Amino acid sequence: EVNTATGEVTTTSAKVLPRTTTAEADLVATYPRAAAVKTITDAALAHAAEVGNQPVGTLTADITTAFTGSFVDGAWVGTKRDDRSKASTIGGLVANSLVESLADPARGGANIGIMNPGGLRAELTYAQSGTEGDGVITYAEANSVLPFVNNLWTTTLTGAQLTQVLEEQWQPEGSSRPYLQLSLSDNVRYTYDPAAEKGHHITHVWVNDKLVTDTDTYRVGSASFLIQGGDNFTTFAQGTDTKDSGLLDYEAWIDYLKAHQPVAPDFAKQGVALSAPATATVGEPYSLKASDLDLTSLGSPANTSLEIRVGNTLVDTVAVTDGAAEATITIPNTGAVTVTALPSKTTVTIPVAIQPASTTPATATHTTLTLSKKSVRYGTSVLATAAVTGTDTGKVLFEVGGRKLTATLRGGMARVTLPNDLQVGKYLVKASFVATQTAAASSAKPVKLTITKAAVKPRKTRMAKTVKAHKAFRFTVATKALGKGVWATGTVKIYLHGHLVAKTKLTAADHGSKRVRISAQKLRWYGKGSTVTAVAKLGGTKNTKATIVKKVRLHLT
Incomplete structure (x- = not known):
């Protein structure tokens, strides 16, 4: 309460008051002051919208x-x-x-x-x-x-x-x-x-x-x-x-x-969980573990590999699983040790004091490279083998199409299966022995690898069905894998007697199988009692040849 004569507050109380349930239009019609307030708020909201919508x-x-x-x-x-x-x-x-x-x-x-x-x-x-x-x-x-x-x-x-x-x-x-x-x-x-x-x-x-x-x-x-x-x-x-x-x-x-137009998301993390020794010696093994490598903002990529460098030397590339990776490397020099998670480019410098190796001269090595096949179709696996003389231990770095893989020497041999999803084209496969404390680095003569278009093979090419002409018809087109984890992609087009009646996209995520639909409207063109053949054609891509993936003989009732 307020003393109206003096303006002094004499008593106070506090409580939560319920909001009115009366419709806004009724309040405006009943109370002139509500109408005046609405005029002000409407103008303010309109101005806010005008400013707010400005780019x-x-x-x-x-x-x-x-x-x-x-x-x-x-x-x-x-x-x-x-x-x-x-x-x-x-x-x-x-x-x-x-x-x-x-x-x-x-x-x-x-x-x-x-x-x-x-x-x-x-x-x-x-x-x-x-x-x-x-x-x-x-x-x-x-x-x-x-x-x-x-x-x-x-x-x-x-x-x-x-x-x-x-x-x-x-x-x-x-x-x-x-x-x-x-x-x-x-x-x-x-x-x-x-x-x-x-x-x-x-x-x-x-x-x-x-x-x-x-x-x-x-x-x-x-x-x-x-x-x-x-x-x-x-x-x-x-x-x-x-x-x-x-x-x-x-x-x-x-x-x-x-x-700054346009701005773009940066997926590199700045804080990473790391476990690694504080000291190391050239030529000796060194183990590390890194985790918490992935962001969880919308669209953030899942890191799949971790590159480990000592100085300017790429020593190893290991897989990242669930945002974590671990590796044991051989320290080649006294440079800074850094790890980079890809594709986010999260980078960590490892504060390690590296002691130089003994002064004993490193043994010369010689590396040769062979491929199980030099020309293959897209999706086909190729085994790369590096033979190293002069040492029985260490690692070999393989490179093809900008990708890097490492393998450990066993009995002077290192083997890797090259990625089978390399795009159609010509490549140089390289192999290099990574220097250790006792063995010098060496590189093999690159070997040419040619990837050609793959022929897509359907899983089941023919079928016959009796269907109702007034209802849509659905069926599945399915293709065999082109190789481990590699599937045909492209546009699937459905034809009835040469007329295009439907199409859909076959993506890598479909794993070679896609449900397609012919609408009732298209079937009604031919009418009850007709027999027609639906032909599903998968269009060609950079990596695969065009092919018919299914024929369905339809009897319309």
């Missing part, structure tokens, strides 16, 4: 938060957004925008951008949301990503504090979420041990490819919420020379999108 940027593919889901045909799909325990493509893009927006010393001079996952409230999708067209980012869409109207701040953190900020991703006991994944600008990378005790997960941090030390200093840019220690990232609040840039998050973000 501010473009993009090449979906850029999203992390989703719960799975990989389908090598790309991540999901239905539930905002998995705050995982890194994301939208988070990385926002973190990069923070560095650029705050790099000017007048704005704080940031050289690192960090974004908390809870501040990312929407996705940027390639498909249009309205009438703007595919690949267009509207003002409303961009604003929805960062809707909190935070000021952008900068602060100075030491290397030790930066490491501690990353450690605080593992949240305190009793927090609503046990882990919150920070998004980092792409000049920051780190490794961690998921099994370590609390406070000791982060093992190494790099900024601009330089290993961070405790006494290094960095200007970090982020939203005011995070730099004040929000979401339990309390070390941010210990930063020095903290400054307000005067920029609002959404305004700087939209300016960044306008200046």
Whole structure:
């Protein structure tokens, strides 16, 4: 209650009032003040729609938060957004925008951008949301990503504090979420041990490819919420020379999108779980394990291989399964050890001190290469054999069509089965022995390999059916595999007495089998009592010849 004479509040109470259930039109008709309010809100909404629909940027593919889901045909799909325990493509893009927006010393001079996952409230999708067209980012869409109207701040953190900020991703006991994944600008990378005790997960941090030390200093840019220690990232609040840039998050973000057209998702992760020794010796075996290599933003590719380099030497390529890989290599030199997951290009530098080998001269080796066949049809497997003299141990690197495979020497021989999905064409197959502490490198004379078009073989070519002329007819075309895991693809066209009546696409995901349909309308052309033959033809492609894959004799009733 209010004393109307003095304006003083005399008593107060608080309670939740239910919303009215009266229709808006009735309120407007009954209360003039409601009509006045509606006029104002309608005008505001119309203006917001006009501004919100304005294009501010473009993009090449979906850029999203992390989703719960799975990989389908090598790309991540999901239905539930905002998995705050995982890194994301939208988070990385926002973190990069923070560095650029705050790099000017007048704005704080940031050289690192960090974004908390809870501040990312929407996705940027390639498909249009309205009438703007595919690949267009509207003002409303961009604003929805960062809707909190935070000021952008900068602060100075030491290397030790930066490491501690990353450690605080593992949240305190009793927090609503046990882990919150920070998004980092792409000049920051780190490794961690998921099994370590609390406070000791982060093992190494790099900024601009330089290993961070405790006494290094960095200007970090982020939203005011995070730099004040929000979401339990309390070390941010210990930063020095903290400054307000005067920029609002959404305004700087939209300016960044306008200046970088189109933006594209970056699928490289910056934080990777790594287990590897800190020391090694040239010529000696060295084992490592890497995991958490995959992103889970929409469209993120499943990593399939891990390249291991020592200095400029590609030492081994191993398979990645469920975002993890392990390998044992022989250290060839004292260069830096790096691993790169493909196709995401997630890259990790392994901080290992490599001791040189003994001064005993390496034994000369000689490598020769043979192929089981030099000309094969698409889908056919070819065995490559490298014979190495001068040593019985080590690894051989095989290369064909830009692909790399490694095999271990056994009795002076190394063998691999070349990829059987190489496209039709001519290739040079190469084989090189990788140097060890006691044996020098050597390369074989390349061998030519020719891949020719494959002839597609149907599984069942003929059948007869009695069908009703007034109903659609469905049947399956099926082809045999061209080789292990390789299937024919192309356009299947269905003809009735030479007339095209249906067509469909046969993709690799169909594994050679596709259901096709002839509509009732097409069957009615011939009428009851007719007998017609449906012919299914698979068109030719770069890798396969055109062929008839099925004939169905139809008696129409």
